[in-house]
Amino acid sequence: MTQDFFMSSKMFDELRKEISKIKVISCLIQKDSKKIFEYYKNPKAKTNLQKINSCTKSFTSALVGICWDKGLLDVHTPISEYFSDILIKEQDYRKQKITIEHLLTMSAGFDWPEFEEWNYFSPMIYSPDIVKFILKRELKTNPGEKMNYNSGCTHLLGAIIQQVVGNKVDDFAQEVLFSPLGITEYKWYEIQGQSLTADGLRLKADDMIKLGTLYLN
Incomplete structure (x- = not known):
């Protein structure tokens, strides 16, 4: 052609x-x-803001990269540093070895049948404590051993971002990502005081292409 x-x-x-x-x-x-x-x-x-579902994850991972670049976190850090109050009570020692990188690559090892019995929708959304729901899931494989699609991993990334920046994810995104890209209109839905970093972002299609351009460049 x-x-x-x-x-x-x-x-x-x-x-x-x-x-x-x-x-x-x-x-x-x-x-x-x-x-x-x-x-x-x-x-x-x-002109309307469109629900971009799991494309939200790409914006979340970009924010993790920005945090890393700013020295706010290291992707090789075990997530027990951020969720010690929950993980210290877990009997499976392997959970102590889960890192931010494992969350980014969805290789944490949790039993997470999002594309199987859950039919593309995680019940974590109905939990009174989403972070605890995710972290208490049994491990099906060792951390880093196998990729398994897991929206819970991305929600944990949002919780970590919120901890290290001391602000809500959408406010941080506005400062370090949206504003520099010229994205002025967006809606990032929240639950339990945290942005839904797995699938809660709404944008215009014209603004979505800006993230693609950023990575292309």
Whole structure:
């Protein structure tokens, strides 16, 4: 496929036609730092904040990286440093070896059937203490041994960020990530006094592409 074909209006017309048939709210394509295609289901889709679900995790991991760069944490640090009141009571000594890196790579080892019996939705959201719910899950594998999709890991990252910065995650994000990227409108839902760092962020599609550009650069 030549570059001329890739950039052709005919191809974009076909793309627009096809995605209009399915449940796509918005679609943006950027090349060489310039948007070359925009599709919105309706005018409101361009201006409204959209629920980005687990894409929230990418913003959370970026904030962890910023904390690391600022010397506020080290990804090799065991999470027992932040949740000692809970983990000190756990009999499985392996939990003491779980690090921030294991949370980032979802390799902490917890028995977490998010894509199995839980059917893509973790019951942690209904727990009176979400952090405790996550940390008290049994370990199915040793930390670092195997990746298993775990939204609980990302929620723990949010709790750690909040501890090390001494502020709510969304306020920290506004200061060190959103504002520098020119993201002025967003909504980050909270639960139990903490931002839902696994799936609670709402953004405009035009602002989502800014994070992609950041990493591309």
